[in-house]
Amino acid sequence: MTRSFRLDTAWDKALVKLAEEKGTSVSSLLEIILRDYILFYRWAEELDSLIFSPSTIKMLIDSLSEEELLELSRKTAKITFEESYLRRGDSLTLDTVKFQITEQMGKYAHWFKVDEFNENTHYFYIHQELGKKWGIFVQAYITALLENIGEVDVKSEIIGENIIININKGR
């Protein structure tokens, strides 16, 4: 369907220029912007989420011990995830957790890049560039998210600074 709205000419011109730079149409660009808003930014706004440069996060994380990171990642995983999915009106299922990992944390919140594989074995391959301690934090955080569902076995390992999270459904 087609939707029309009034737009300040400064932003309209900027949008046209940006669409040209991206080699796409203004219509396609607007649909992407709207999708990103519906899937992520409106919830980030509602949850009062904060945005940080990677270097700031790295400095904060590197100032904590590994024991502290493990403790606070497990604690925050449960609370922040519950807050997110309940606010969105979702329920606690494996699909909701997968959405949290791949879309919310991976695609939009930029915690890492993630690929999900589900053929012979089901696993997430997580690539991150903020160092060893961020890897430890993320590993514990995602393990806690998945264990929260109560119906999966989770095994994870760190390879270099990247993480493999194996999940086995039907515990």
Next chain:
Amino acid sequence: MMSFIQREGRASTRSFRVDRALNNELEAEAEKQGVSVSYILETLVEDYLNQYRWADRFVELTLQPHTLNEFLEHLDEDTLSKIGYNTGSTTPRQRLLMRGKEVNEENVMEIIKTLGDYDNWYSISFHDAEKPYLFIRNKHGKKWATFLESYLTGLYKNILGIEIKCKRIGDNIQISM
């Protein structure tokens, strides 16, 4: 490269094709917020042009307040002060340069505003009195105030060459030049 695009005050009509499910979500969101769909779309375009696209390009990380508060609880004030000063002295300059913007007072003020309006670090008001000042309202407690105070001190001193005075009012901060 475009950034910090200001409103011209004249409007035109823009049309686009949208998936029906997405449109339904948009209409539900407008109803929930008690605003028009047109208002949401125009605000969204402004936010995207001035912030979201940059956050995406520069791989900036989003944290929920609870996660930040847990970090703060585990870090002492000296460490937070050092991290604030170091990152305040460097990241705003990087942010401007990555946007193709000159490092000058006007653009640095836009960054300070962005930290409040989009990054949600604080609420900020500018007061152009006889002695101008900024007033920063913070809702993450004393340790976050320490971080912010050091961040802004580092920013002003090392990017603009200006010494500022910070006065703590509860967990809020008054900044005078």
